[in-house]
Amino acid sequence: MWADPVLYITDREGNIVKKIQREDENIEAFFANNYAFLYEKDLGKVHMYSEMGELLSTTDVKGDIFNITYENANIIFHVVDEKNEILYLMGNDSTLTEIYRTGNQILTHDVVDDKNLSVAEIKNETSGYTSIVYNLNKGEKTSKSLSHEIVMYLKKDKRSVLALTDKTIYRFMNSGTIYEDRVPNISDILVEGKKTYLLHSGIITEYNYILKPGKKKIIAANVNKMENISGSIYVYGPSDVGGEIGNSGEFYTRLGYSLDKIKINGLLIGALRNGDLSLYSVVNTNTVREEDSKIETTYKEV
Incomplete structure (x- = not known):
């Protein structure tokens, strides 16, 4: 738990087992999986700590860190500079490898590895905004454009990309087939294997792999x-x-x-x-x- 300027490490009973005091100003904390990251904005340094409070590494970052996430056993840095938004993959030695760069705003992403990933970004035009879903599958890049929709979630597997927007849930198959269902007032999504659950309007709806709605629970x-x-x-x-x-x-x-x-x-x-x-x-x-x-x-x- 981060309470500026102290990182508190607790056991499962809630007892504080360690305090990490940082004297630096302008620090932001990120948490991903069992790791804590303390980001010194002025110096562009990120300190990575284990769940026991052990300092694992210190990494230099160019640009401003927007987020640090853990997905598919990967640690992903979302960084913003003056012209671009960039995704970096952190290696076992804590080095950062650039895997994606765009001049648009990145909305969400799902990274399996540097050659298999999905990224949603938004592009503003005179006619309105468009979300673009890019899918990199074994190094081959494809894209889908969704006018006047905002992508909130992506989940990639070997056969497809599952995309949730503020209006619709999609499954874009690698073969080109598209499954979809329009859903109002979406609050959250939970994916478990081939089943997908949507929380919307106080209801949980279960979907199968090709997005046919099944059981509903109020x-x-x-x-x-x-x-x-x-x-x-x-x-x-x-x-x-x-x-x-x-x-x-x-x-x-x-x-x-x-x-x-x-x-x-x-x-x-x-x-x-x-x-x-x-x-x-x-x-x-x-x-x-x-x-x-x-x-x-x-x-x-x-």
């Missing part, structure tokens, strides 16, 4: 995010949490107050409110207790 809570926890779908929002969606043990918990931020990582749920961090762990019981204004329902505070 969600009895104010939520906007989904996660897979131990093979079950969990949903959460600013003040509500739901779990085991669609199963016999389905539950919902209303916290009674609005959180500043909530994040699920594995079996841990982190909730931040007014500078206080509460950690919850998912358990297999369905008990409810109230203690010090804390609620336990299928997950417990640790």
Whole structure:
């Protein structure tokens, strides 16, 4: 957890095991997988830490870092300079290799390796905006243009690219076939193998590989995010949490107050409110207790 100017490392019980104090000014923190990255903007240096707080590397970066992500066992740096937006792939020795460059704004991406990746960018024209989805498959580049749509998510596999916009979900097959379904008010997407789940208008809809809608589930809570926890779908929002969606043990918990931020990582749920961090762990019981204004329902505070 980053609380400027300190990086706090905690164990799974929420106890602080290490504090990393940075005296530098103008630092931004990024988290990807089990790594923390502290970015010194003025010096263009990125310090990479393990989940135990060990300094793993320091890397020089030209340009401004927009984001650092972890996808398909890769660490990707999204960097912006005066003229371009660039994607870098971090190697095992922490060196950065450029894999993509554009003069447009990059919206999202999914990188398998330097010869297999998908990138969505947006281009503004006098007639309006257009999202362009580029797919690099074994070094061969193809593209699809989507007028007046904004791409929010990409997922690449060996046969296709799954793309979610603010209006439609698409699957662009390498063969040229396109499957699609228009969906209103999309909040989030969850991809599990050949199944895709969309959270929209308070409903979770399950899609098969060719995007035919199947089972639908009405969600009895104010939520906007989904996660897979131990093979079950969990949903959460600013003040509500739901779990085991669609199963016999389905539950919902209303916290009674609005959180500043909530994040699920594995079996841990982190909730931040007014500078206080509460950690919850998912358990297999369905008990409810109230203690010090804390609620336990299928997950417990640790």
